[in-house]
Amino acid sequence: MASQQEERYLPQGFVRLRDVLDQKFVPGHMVNVIGSIIDTQALFKTNRDWKTTWSLMDWSVEDECYGVKLNIFRPRETDIPQIAYQDVVVLHRVKVQRYGGNMSFITNHQTTIRVYESSKIPRPPESASVALRPCTKKDERPELTEEIHHYVAAFYHKLDKTNAPSEEVFRQAARQSANVKDKFSLLQDVQAERFYDLIVRVVRAPHFDFDNKATLYVSDYTENPAFHDHIPENLDASQDSDVYGYTSEEPAPVAERWIAPEGKKSLQVTCWEPHSRALQEDVKLGSWIGLKNVQIRLGHDYKYLEGFVREDRTYPNRINVYLLNLDDRENMDDRLTAALRRQQAADKEKKKVIKDIKSAQVAGQKRKASEVQAIEDQPALNAKQRRAENRAKKKEEKARQNIVSAAPVAPSTKSDLPKRNPTQDVTLAGNRQIICEKSNVGLTTIESMLEPSFMKIKIDADTVEVQVPFVNKKYLTFVRVVDFSPSCIEDFAVSRKITQYQDLSDSENSDGLSLDEDESSGGDNDPTVKRAWEWRFSLLLEDALPADGSSPARVWVAVNNGAGQCLTNLDADDLRKNRKCRYQLQDIMHILWGNLEEVKAANGEKQQASKQEVNSRPGSRGSNGNRTQMPDRDSDEEKEEASGRGKESSSRSNEIRLVSKPFTCPIKQYGVRTGKKDEWMRVFAMDGVRIKDV
Numbered sequence: 001m002a003s004q005q006e007e008r009y010l011p012q013g014f015v016r017l018r019d020v021l022d023q024k025f026v027p028g029h030m031v032n033v034i035g036s037i038i039d040t041q042a043l044f045k046t047n048r049d050w051k052t053t054w055s056l057m058d059w060s061v062e063d064e065c066y067g068v069k070l071n072i073f074r075p076r077e078t079d080i081p082q083i084a085y086q087d088v089v090v091l092h093r094v095k096v097q098r099y100g101g102n103m104s105f106i107t108n109h110q111t112t113i114r115v116y117e118s119s120k121i122p123r124p125p126e127s128a129s130v131a132l133r134p135c136t137k138k139d140e141r142p143e144l145t146e147e148i149h150h151y152v153a154a155f156y157h158k159l160d161k162t163n164a165p166s167e168e169v170f171r172q173a174a175r176q177s178a179n180v181k182d183k184f185s186l187l188q189d190v191q192a193e194r195f196y197d198l199i200v201r202v203v204r205a206p207h208f209d210f211d212n213k214a215t216l217y218v219s220d221y222t223e224n225p226a227f228h229d230h231i232p233e234n235l236d237a238s239q240d241s242d243v244y245g246y247t248s249e250e251p252a253p254v255a256e257r258w259i260a261p262e263g264k265k266s267l268q269v270t271c272w273e274p275h276s277r278a279l280q281e282d283v284k285l286g287s288w289i290g291l292k293n294v295q296i297r298l299g300h301d302y303k304y305l306e307g308f309v310r311e312d313r314t315y316p317n318r319i320n321v322y323l324l325n326l327d328d329r330e331n332m333d334d335r336l337t338a339a340l341r342r343q344q345a346a347d348k349e350k351k352k353v354i355k356d357i358k359s360a361q362v363a364g365q366k367r368k369a370s371e372v373q374a375i376e377d378q379p380a381l382n383a384k385q386r387r388a389e390n391r392a393k394k395k396e397e398k399a400r401q402n403i404v405s406a407a408p409v410a411p412s413t414k415s416d417l418p419k420r421n422p423t424q425d426v427t428l429a430g431n432r433q434i435i436c437e438k439s440n441v442g443l444t445t446i447e448s449m450l451e452p453s454f455m456k457i458k459i460d461a462d463t464v465e466v467q468v469p470f471v472n473k474k475y476l477t478f479v480r481v482v483d484f485s486p487s488c489i490e491d492f493a494v495s496r497k498i499t500q501y502q503d504l505s506d507s508e509n510s511d512g513l514s515l516d517e518d519e520s521s522g523g524d525n526d527p528t529v530k531r532a533w534e535w536r537f538s539l540l541l542e543d544a545l546p547a548d549g550s551s552p553a554r555v556w557v558a559v560n561n562g563a564g565q566c567l568t569n570l571d572a573d574d575l576r577k578n579r580k581c582r583y584q585l586q587d588i589m590h591i592l593w594g595n596l597e598e599v600k601a602a603n604g605e606k607q608q609a610s611k612q613e614v615n616s617r618p619g620s621r622g623s624n625g626n627r628t629q630m631p632d633r634d635s636d637e638e639k640e641e642a643s644g645r646g647k648e649s650s651s652r653s654n655e656i657r658l659v660s661k662p663f664t665c666p667i668k669q670y671g672v673r674t675g676k677k678d679e680w681m682r683v684f685a686m687d688g689v690r691i692k693d694v
């Protein structure tokens with residue numbers, strides 16, 4: 001073993017290999033190291049790069065015969081240096097990783113490699129610079145110092161090479177590695193009595209026996225007819241898509257949970273020591289792992305294929321189970337990326353099935369109720385009446401299809417106000433600290449905006465005026481804020497999970513199915529779940545220019561993340577933890593709505609917020625991630641607001657009076673699906689308003 005004095009000569013900025021093995025550097029840390037090459041594997045082409053593996057030794061690990069592995073990836077074959085037995089390598093900015101249960105190194109785009117030819121390294125005190133092998137331009141920086149050259153000479157000639165493999169073993173291992181066949185396979189292609197390397201996801205947590213054996217189920221989302229057919233339990237809408245019991249009163253133990261895809265896509269794998277120990281330390285339900293040298297054979301029942309990972313008799317300490325890193329996008333294996341895409345497609349399909357089941361249940365209940373009511377209430381029709389009714393239904397259905405295909409953008413309404421530009425008096429009377437985007441749209445009232453829209457459709461030779469559920473249209477209004485939702489300003493921002501599909505190029509919902517429907521619910525208190533924050537709140541606006549003799553009409557408008565950033569000039573964050581952001585938001589919103597918070601507190605609305613919020617919020621996500629319904633535009637409540645009866649304001653005559661300045665506000669109308677087939681609901685949203693914080 002080298003003396004402490006010799007190790008003290010290590011050049012500044014370099015670390016010992018022993019420190020890496022002792023995990024003094026966390027995976028992902030960049031280090032500089034110097035070592036002697038005692039083992040190598042033949043160069044081969046991966047999907048994207050050329051790869052080779054070297055084993056390194058220095059004074060701190062000279063009593064061991066395996067050294068520390070260095071995994072080299074370079075885009076071209078000529079970028080990897082030529083080496084020989086016991087050459088000395090100097091590495092700058094190489095990344096530490098934990099792979100297969102062991103600490104090792106992996107190169108990245110910042111790594112530089114310089115190699116000294118061992119046969120030419122002179123004895124100290126001579127400089128080893130004469131032994132440097134040629135390198136690429138990328139590896140020329142940083143330039144090696146004389147301190148490093150002198151250290152390499154002393155290091156090579158004083159290193160105890162007793163435990164290192166002989167030169168003959170070194171060459172034989174290199175030749176054998178060149179003949180190794182790539183054993184990677186998808187589960188759909190595995191066959192009995194063969195060995196494979198797999199990239200799979202743990203779909204049932206490992207179960208550990210007393211004899212140091214672990215059993216788990218894995219999947220790569222491909223199907224094999226020789227696997228057991230897995231059928232998920234409780235796949236119905238009454239479980240709220242919680243098919244594995246995560247939110248039930250008594251959730252299933254982790255060891256009994258399944259997240260396996262439906263069908264013959266899961267393989268049972270049994271692991272013995274030392275592989276089972278690696279499973280216990282690193283692997284959990286949902287982890288993506290690599291399995292090496294998995295024997296595939298029929299199970300004890302001789303019905304289905306199973307996998308077995310046993311101890312390597314040649315290298316008993318070698319671990320063939322390793323955790324895959326989903327965060328290192330730069331070095332992610334293409335085969336793992338493909339597996340993630342298959343998982344993404346399977347998740348979309350599962351959510352679609354659950355949604356269809358739920359829709360079918362609701363539709364079945366409504367259909368049954370309507371059929372019973374129709375039988376009880378309606379008198380029997382004769383043949384002539386039935387024919388007339390059928391013709392009317394067909395004509396109505398044809399008209400509806402023409403409306404949907406026409407996709408109206410801005411049809412006229414029955415009672416649009418004449419367009420007029422905002423007057424100078426309105427501008428002066430409004431809140432000067434609130435500005436909006438320039439628009440050539442004329443000023444209108446909320447009451448006019450809420451009126452139903454109609455469009456003319458030609459059916460055969462007849463022209464029919466049909467009411468449409470919504471129009472894509474922008475308005476310019478002069479309003480003030482009289483309420484907001486959620487009632488707690490801390491809930492104006494909501495979070496969503498950042499999923500493992502973030503980096504996939506087609507994860508943007510190209511087929512219309514959303515993977516984010518439940519991503520803002522659950523896991524808020526789990527520190528391991530990465531989350532992004534977005535603005536999601538709504539404002540109740542009251543018309544500041546009502547018609548003569550009428551009470552002002554009101555409308556709820558949604559404020560999404562983009563509109564919220566524009567309005568507040570702030571990025572959303574956890575307002576319950578980030579007090580500075582919350583105080584800033586309160587100060588800014590005070591400019592918009594005046595003393596509205598004090599009015600709400602005095603009227604006791606915060607105590608009733610939990611009951612009223614579901615019925616009062618627009619179609620947006622609440623603080624708990626669930627969608628809330630916007631008031632029905634044709635309901636009695638909405639008509640009462642639009643007609644300006646003002647009952648609410650009259651009942652509060654003795655309460656604190658709201659004091660706030662009106663402002664010019666662009667509003668856009670659009671439609672969202674209600675969840676029923678071909679049914680739409682109109683929604684209003686704030687568009688292009690900014691509060692000037694002065």
